Amino acid sequence: MQQQISVITLGVADLARSRRFYVEGFGWTPVFENEEIVFYQMNGLMLGTWLQAGLEADMQRPNLATPGAFALAHNVPGQADVQPLIDRLAAAGGTILRNGDAPPHGGFRGYVADPDDHAWEIAWNPSWAIDEHGRVTFGL
């Protein structure tokens, strides 16, 4: 069995508001979009932002709650890259949960919620290699 995640789908209330956070904040480009969903081609998987009613109907599970018990992380090349990206995401409609500081386990990180309350950790982790295609490898 492949150790593989194909898609992360986030439920959103307003596609344009969410799109602004990902396109202007992260600087990403959609690979597909229609009036229900926006897909971004990521590092070996897809990120989808789907109107929450569509996601709830597809999984046959209404009343999904926020903030959910999860976080996504985007790692950056250096410690000095963390806070500027947090600030840019906040300017694009995000809400800062924690400004960048050093956790006990090393590195540097902060957290921003996207406009639909989904949490992103922005982190510098010098132990985890990131290749030119954005693929991340575990290290201690």
Next chain:
Amino acid sequence: MQQQISVITLGVADLARSRRFYVEGFGWTPVFENEEIVFYQMNGLMLGTWLQAGLEADMQRPNLATPGAFALAHNVPGQADVQPLIDRLAAAGGTILRNGDAPPHGGFRGYVADPDDHAWEIAWNPSWAIDEHGRVTFGL
């Protein structure tokens, strides 16, 4: 800016219960584990299962809710692979949300919640290529 997700971290209540779902259900092998967190090396990113109190403290956001407004997906090579994996995940402590059937947009999929109520879509999507390393590429 790389279109890159480095980590998906799921809040869990019981590490052993969660580990059983991912190790026995999906057949995955942890790359690191201690008494707080289990990491799995995935296709260009990490999956982390972290005791929810640790995740909440790190993001400075208590009272995370479930089920959250998101889904992860694991795509399989063929339509006939969908339901057997759903059944195996249920036997490893998951809860079936939707048995495999054909969505309007094509392919075949069902949903299973992990023991902490995080939803996994198990899907066959013939339009999206999966390479030998588990890297998924968008296609129509």
